[in-house]
Amino acid sequence: MTKNRAALELIFAGVLWGFGFVATVWALEAFTPVETLFFRFVIASVIGEFLYLIIKGPNFTSLREEIFRALPAGLLLGGMLLLQTIGLKYTTATKSGFLTSLYVILVPLFNAWFFKSSGNWKNYALTALALLGTFILVDANLSGINSGDLWTLGCSVFAAFHIIYIGKISNKVGNAFRFNNFQSAWCLLALTPLLFTQEQISWHFSDTKPLLGILCLGLGSSIIAFYLQIRTQKVLSDSTASMLFLLESPFAALFGFIILSERLSWFQISGAVIIMIASVLQILTDTASKTESPKT
Numbered sequence: 001m002t003k004n005r006a007a008l009e010l011i012f013a014g015v016l017w018g019f020g021f022v023a024t025v026w027a028l029e030a031f032t033p034v035e036t037l038f039f040r041f042v043i044a045s046v047i048g049e050f051l052y053l054i055i056k057g058p059n060f061t062s063l064r065e066e067i068f069r070a071l072p073a074g075l076l077l078g079g080m081l082l083l084q085t086i087g088l089k090y091t092t093a094t095k096s097g098f099l100t101s102l103y104v105i106l107v108p109l110f111n112a113w114f115f116k117s118s119g120n121w122k123n124y125a126l127t128a129l130a131l132l133g134t135f136i137l138v139d140a141n142l143s144g145i146n147s148g149d150l151w152t153l154g155c156s157v158f159a160a161f162h163i164i165y166i167g168k169i170s171n172k173v174g175n176a177f178r179f180n181n182f183q184s185a186w187c188l189l190a191l192t193p194l195l196f197t198q199e200q201i202s203w204h205f206s207d208t209k210p211l212l213g214i215l216c217l218g219l220g221s222s223i224i225a226f227y228l229q230i231r232t233q234k235v236l237s238d239s240t241a242s243m244l245f246l247l248e249s250p251f252a253a254l255f256g257f258i259i260l261s262e263r264l265s266w267f268q269i270s271g272a273v274i275i276m277i278a279s280v281l282q283i284l285t286d287t288a289s290k291t292e293s294p295k296t
Helices: 003-027 033-056 063-087 093-100 103-115 121-137 147-172 176-195 209-232 238-245 248-259 266-284
Strands: none
Touching: 003 033, 003 093, 003 209, 003 238, 003 248, 033 063, 033 176, 033 209, 063 093, 063 147, 063 176, 093 121, 093 147, 093 248, 093 266, 103 121, 103 147, 103 238, 103 266, 121 266, 147 209, 147 238, 176 209, 209 238, 248 266
């Protein structure tokens, strides 16, 4: 795979993730956050593996190794999406998209702090700029930060570690599509106990919109988009990949504007723009690279 093709595929994944914010809002009209993720990953793991077996047939080579390699990715992904889904009950899809995008700043910082990769004062300056943008996005008023915003900030931390982990093991992954199936299965196993802490489980709903939301999340945001992430991070560096992930924010804002009629004030929009500028500058000043992998 060439880097240009990898970039295009990741941009398409950003479109799917951007729409996923709207799909989550739809799903939350009838389901709790845990139920939304449970049904999402039932679809992602079961249908994903079914498609793999139809196309590729049974394959037990390195099966155990691949399953356990996907474990950390599944736990990080499950934590990330649980925090994001809880946050979407209390904040807008537009704000959630931009707050989640802070992982672009966190990826190089965490790589420097925890994995001893190169870091410099520019990382910290751009982090400060991104935090300024976040402050403006919540209307420059700390009292304007709701619980949904805080849950979403926690989501961006999990997202950063997920990106880093996928970047470190992507070249060891045999089949990206099946790895994503295993990742989804681990998410499902991790979230299932939480489902039974609820007093009751929602199985019935009067509107088809929540069901459509679940299907979009399971098929589009999980099976297709996360498969593309694993596939393209075999070629792209963590920082370049995270920059392209950033496109989910404007796509989330666009879909939120068109479908959910969400609006930001011009002042808040300036905060979102600052976050985008800080993130793009982080990529432009980043020197990390990844050797292009053999064609697959």
